Amino acid sequence: xxxxxxxxxxxxxxxxxxxxxxxxxxxxxxxxxxxxxxxxxxxxxxxxxxxxxxxxxxxxxxxxxxx
Amino acid sequence: xxxxxxxxxxxxxxxxxxxxxxxxxxxxxxxxxxxxxxxxxxxxxxxxxxxxxxxxxxxxxxxxxxxxxxxxxxxxxxxxxxxxxxxxxxxxxxxxxxxxxxxxxxxxxxxxxxxxxxxxxxxxxxxxxxxxxxxxxxxxxxxxxxxxxxxxxxxxxxxxxxxxxxxxxxxxxxxxxxxxxxxxxxxxxxxxxxxxxxxxxxxxxxxxxxxxxxxxxxxxxxxxxxxxxxxxxxxxxxxxxxxxxxxxxxxxxxxxxxxxxxxxxxxxxxxxxxxxxxxxxxxxxxxxxxxxxxxxxxxxxxxxxxxxxxxxxxxxxxxxxxxxxxxxxxxxxxxxxxxxxxxxxxxxxxxxxxxxxxxxxxxxxxxxxxxxxxxxxxxxxxxxxxxxxxxxxxxxxxxxxxxxxxxxxxxxxxxxxxxxxxxxxxxxxxxxxxxxxxxxxxxxxxxxxxxxxxxxxxxxxxx
Numbered sequence: 001x002x003x004x005x006x007x008x009x010x011x012x013x014x015x016x017x018x019x020x021x022x023x024x025x026x027x028x029x030x031x032x033x034x035x036x037x038x039x040x041x042x043x044x045x046x047x048x049x050x051x052x053x054x055x056x057x058x059x060x061x062x063x064x065x066x067x
Numbered sequence: 068x069x070x071x072x073x074x075x076x077x078x079x080x081x082x083x084x085x086x087x088x089x090x091x092x093x094x095x096x097x098x099x100x101x102x103x104x105x106x107x108x109x110x111x112x113x114x115x116x117x118x119x120x121x122x123x124x125x126x127x128x129x130x131x132x133x134x135x136x137x138x139x140x141x142x143x144x145x146x147x148x149x150x151x152x153x154x155x156x157x158x159x160x161x162x163x164x165x166x167x168x169x170x171x172x173x174x175x176x177x178x179x180x181x182x183x184x185x186x187x188x189x190x191x192x193x194x195x196x197x198x199x200x201x202x203x204x205x206x207x208x209x210x211x212x213x214x215x216x217x218x219x220x221x222x223x224x225x226x227x228x229x230x231x232x233x234x235x236x237x238x239x240x241x242x243x244x245x246x247x248x249x250x251x252x253x254x255x256x257x258x259x260x261x262x263x264x265x266x267x268x269x270x271x272x273x274x275x276x277x278x279x280x281x282x283x284x285x286x287x288x289x290x291x292x293x294x295x296x297x298x299x300x301x302x303x304x305x306x307x308x309x310x311x312x313x314x315x316x317x318x319x320x321x322x323x324x325x326x327x328x329x330x331x332x333x334x335x336x337x338x339x340x341x342x343x344x345x346x347x348x349x350x351x352x353x354x355x356x357x358x359x360x361x362x363x364x365x366x367x368x369x370x371x372x373x374x375x376x377x378x379x380x381x382x383x384x385x386x387x388x389x390x391x392x393x394x395x396x397x398x399x400x401x402x403x404x405x406x407x408x409x410x411x412x413x414x415x416x417x418x419x420x421x422x423x424x425x426x427x428x429x430x431x432x433x434x435x436x437x438x439x440x441x442x443x444x445x446x447x448x449x450x451x452x453x454x455x456x457x458x459x460x461x462x463x464x465x466x467x468x469x470x471x472x473x474x475x476x477x478x479x480x481x482x483x484x485x486x487x488x489x490x491x492x493x494x495x496x497x498x499x500x501x502x503x504x505x506x507x508x509x510x511x512x513x514x515x516x517x518x519x520x521x522x523x524x525x526x527x528x529x530x
Contacts, residue, residue, distance in 0.1 A: 014408040020389050022404065029401035030408075037377055037405055040370045041413045047367060049419050056421035057276045 007035045074140050074235045074289035078182065081124065081139030088124035088139030088184065092117050095141035095186050098233045106209045106231055108224040110146050111153060111188040117141070120184045135182025137296055142236040145222050146188040147195060148172040148280075149269035157271040158193040158221070160204045161387055161394050172269025173304070174238055174280050174297050181296040186234060189224030193396035195240060195273040196380055196403065197221050198248050198468035199450075203396045207450045210253060211527040212493055216447035219249030219468065222283070226253035229283045230527060236293050237283045242273050243372055244442075244472025246281045247484035251442035251496025252468075254486040255524050256290045256513070257283045261503050262479030263308045266301030274379035275306070276418070277372065277476060285524040287514045290483070291316045294506070308504075315507050319514040326508060328356035331440040331500075334365040338457065338470055339444030346487040346495045347441050353521035354512065360435055363427045365474040371417035371424070372477040377406030378414045421477060428478045432502035437512050441471050442484045442496030471498065481506040483513050488523045497522070 011031050015022050022030055072080075080086040096114055103109045127134045144150070147157040149168035156162045170176075175185060190208045192200055200208040200223025208223040210216040211231035218227040222239025226249030229237050239246045241259040250257030258281045265280050272278050282293040298312035330351045336344055351357070381388065381403050388395070388403055395403060431438075448455060448464045455464040475482050475498065483499040483506075499516075501509040516522045 011405075011408060015404070018385070018389075018407060020385075020404065020407055021392060023393060026392070026401060026404065030404045033401040033405035034408055037374065037409060037413075040373050041409070041417075043367060044371050044374060044417055044420060045413065047364075047416075047420060049416070049423055053419050053422050055415060055418035056425065057418055 005038060007031045007038060010034070073285055074137065074292055077140050077235060078136060078138050082128070082134060084128065086139070088121035088134070089118065091139045092121040092141050092184050092186065095234055099187065102231050102233050105214055106211055106218070106227045107206050108189050108208050108228040108231070108233065109143065109187045110156070110190050110205055110224070113150065113185055113187050117184050117186045120179065124182055124184065135180070136292060137178060138182035140183040140236055141186045141234045142178055142183050142238070143187045143189050143225070143228055143234050144175055144185065144238040145191050145225050145240055147191060147240060147271040148175055148188070148238060150175065150185065150188060153188070155271055157195065158191040158202050158205065159396070161391055168269070170269065173266035173301050175269070177297050177299060178293070183236065189228055189237060191224055192221035193399045194271070194380065194384060195221040195242060195245055196399040197465060198244060199465040200224060200249070201398055201450060201465070203398055209450070210447045212254060213447065215449055216493070217252065217450055219252035219443070219447065221245040223249045225283050226250050226255055226257065229253070229255045229285060232526060235284060235289060238280060239283060240270060240278055240280050241476060242277045243376060243476055244469040246283070247442050247472045247482060247496070247498060248468050250283055250484040251486070252447040252494060254494030255283050255285055256287060256486065257281065257484045258290055258294055258506070259476060259482045260294070260506055261481040263306045264481070264504070264506070265297050266299065266304045266307045268301050268303035272383065274376040276375060276379060287510065287517045288319060291319055291510055310504070313504070313507060315510040318507055319510055321511055323354065323512065323515050326437060326512060327358070327435045328354055328437045328439060328512065329358040329360035329435040330356060331362050331438050332359040333361045334474070335362065335440040335471055339441055342446070342490060343441040343444055343495055346490050347439050347497050350487055350497045350516055350521050351439055353519045354516055356439065358435065360431065360438060362431065362438065362474060364424055367420065368424045368477045369470065369473040371420045372473045374409065374413050374417040375421070377402065378409050381406030425478050428480070436501065436505070436508050438500040440498045440500065442498050443468050444470050446490070446493035446495055475500050479503060481509055483509040485513050485516070485522045486524050488521050488525070494525070
């Protein structure tokens with residue numbers, strides 16, 4: 001079974017992976033905001049989707065020269 | 068005659084020579100000077116450009132040429148639209164450093180080509196990440212119906228400027244509800260067109276797989292004439308449709324014959340105050356719509372929309388989040404930073420879920436043509452209020468405003484937000500939702516309901 005998720009551990013490490021500095025005064029708010037996202041993502045990730053279903057955004061090469 | 072008469076009447080007066088465009092535009096500039104202090108909708112006034120453009124409209128008419136269907140109509144745009152020679156700030160301080168735009172955004176050009184005259188740029192949540200236009204850099208935009216309350220957002224300046232009759236027409240943008248929420252809270256009409264219907268070239272985007280531009284006005288006819296002027300394919304926006312324009316002005320009065328209308332139930336009849344649902348019921352009753360329908364997985368769609376938005380928005384601003392994080396508005400900063408850290412699987416799964424959800428809604432629209440739902444769960448709340456109590460549950464007051472708009476925009480559906488008559492002291496709105504590319508049906512239903520008197524944009528008492 002997976003370890004229980006702790007956003008306070010994840011957020012600083014994920015930010016470091018991106019080279020994203022987090023000001024100490026922002027850290028608590030970012031952890032809270034990430035915890036909200038994680039809560040929102042739970043049921044989305046738990047919803048099974050057939051493998052053949054592709055992402056809603058479709059890339060069509062060469063379709064729009066200037067786009 | 069004054070601008071209170073709206074887009075069509077103003078254009079008619081200029082086209083017939085009853086009023087000059089210069090006179091109309093000067094009146095709008097005076098209104099900005101007199102009224103904007105109370106609502107803080109404008110961040111820039113383009114006075115010189117406006118008077119030059121109005122003079123050109125009058126000269127065209129004097130020379131016997133057609134000055135366009137929007138001749139002399141003053142309009143303003145959310146400050147994420149490019150305006151030539153002005154830096155596009157999108158509600159931020161960071162982007163004050165940007166070079167001035169080299170040309171107008173496509174939708175600004177479309178309106179100007181039809182004779183309308185740009186008079187300024189309007190306040191918004193920073194980078195469109197919010198539903199309340201409580202902007203720490205430029206101040207909160209105030210609701211013309213009660214200046215102590217929010218205007219809604221993120222296109223709050225657009226809705227407030229139209230509601231206060233400062234201008235009869237404004238443009239906003241809608242990612243998750245940013246046209247529909249402020250339209251509802253300020254008591255005006257707003258259109259979120261089908262995703263890809265209108266060009267976004269020259270707009271600062273927020274979450275590009277969800278963003279659309281659209282108009283605000285005080286009547287269905289005014290909204291329709293503006294929408295028709297905004298249409299047209301554009302290779303400069305990869306998401307913009309190549310379909311030819313499908314104008315709606317001529318079909319507004321075709322009536323309801325054959326249109327199947329249903330009220331969204333379940334998810335869309337809870338999580339809000341009773342008045343919000345009663346407003347939808349009044350519209351349904353007036354239209355004779357007794358059919359109920361459950362929108363499948365609406366809550367899941369909203370959740371997936373939040374993931375897509377936070378990831379796309381954060382990635383877009385990642386260089387500034389890394390280099391200039393402290394300069395972001397405290398109202399958006401933590402959410403942008405958190406979005407940057409989301410695992411890639413969340414995003415991919417949300418976008419695949421979106422395709423499944425769109426397929427489900429395609430099935431739904433085999434049985435109905437229009438779905439009615441509340442635009443917001445409650446009317447405007449006091450500026451600065453962090454939480455709201457709904458049946459004992461404490462929810463983020465601004466964040467929860469999008470609970471009913473997000474499930475429809477996630478599927479890219481055209482949705483007209485309209486003010487419901489007699490909702491009490493504060494406005495409330497209904498969403499009129501149609502199948503993709505069927506703005507015409509949403510407009511016909513809105514026009515019929517307006518004619519029945521159940522949709523009306525009432526002026527604020529203060530104006």
